[in-house]
Amino acid sequence: MLTRRTALTLPFALTATPAWAAGNPLAFVLNSAAGSVSIIDMQTRQVVRTAPTYREPSHWALTRNRSQLLICDAGGNALFFFDPVTGAPLGHRRIADPYQIGFTPNNKYFAVNALRLDFVDIYDATTLALVKRFKAGLWPSHLDFSPDSRWSFHSMQNSNTLVSLDLTTLTKRWSVKVGETPAGVLWLNGKVLVCIMGARGFVEVDPLNGRITRRVVTGDGAHNIFLDTRRNILYVSNRGPGQTGLTALDPETFEILHNYLIPGGPDDIGIDPSGHIWVCLRYAESVAVLNPDTGAYSTIPVGRSPHGIFLSTLLRQKGLITAERI
Structure with a gap:
């Protein structure tokens, strides 16, 4: 049995859980204003x-090794660990203001955007020992990496910048203005895409020098961006204020394929094996399950301000699993 004392000293590397196990798949919904995680049976919803x-x-x-799902609790200065198959809690570990997190593709580093404290921390991915702290801008928000793990990219919401770090030398490469209130970040086809909430869309940035090469309008408060690696569709969540929903685009041409109007402030999403899109509705205390072929959706009540979502069905996929590539 885990006590508070053992949870605080829990080793980071635990015994591996099989990539998939018997039992109904689960959706983990992170309720930012409720201090809780709603765990949903995906079959019964x-x-x-x-x-x-x-x-x-x-x-x-x-x-x-897919044995642990890490959920960051920024206001609580902690990482919480769960078994991604069963939903069993595996303890927690104190860490400064983890708002957005990610492992480098080579699993060498673990990056943390500390939005409240205005720094980016780079940790050893195995031990969680702090390696380097960067004061890179105000309100570090979202992040992503180059596939070779050489560079990281971090949006600074209150500096209106995108910052790139060199993870081989642990130095800052560049910082560029990209627009008002940048948020979601995604590496795609050799470029970096950044949602610009104040500009109703996203920009494409050259990772070598930070130069903006394209601008795309999607909708009000374009907040986060995701790649469906099975259907090869790019999704942008338009959180508002104003008209809210999801925009589906061709990931090569950025042609808009469909706009889904979903009230309630769509934020992070997950896609299940049937192709249904699970959408956190930040302002509606619910998750929408959208059929992208018909546009119809149903909702599941959860806690206040549902923010991030993880579907255990992702464990069936091959390759690296991140919140941005689903």
């Missing part, structure tokens, strides 16, 4: 358990 965190769960990352 019912909340089967509500796991407490400290204050403000927001985003997630999966360990390389």
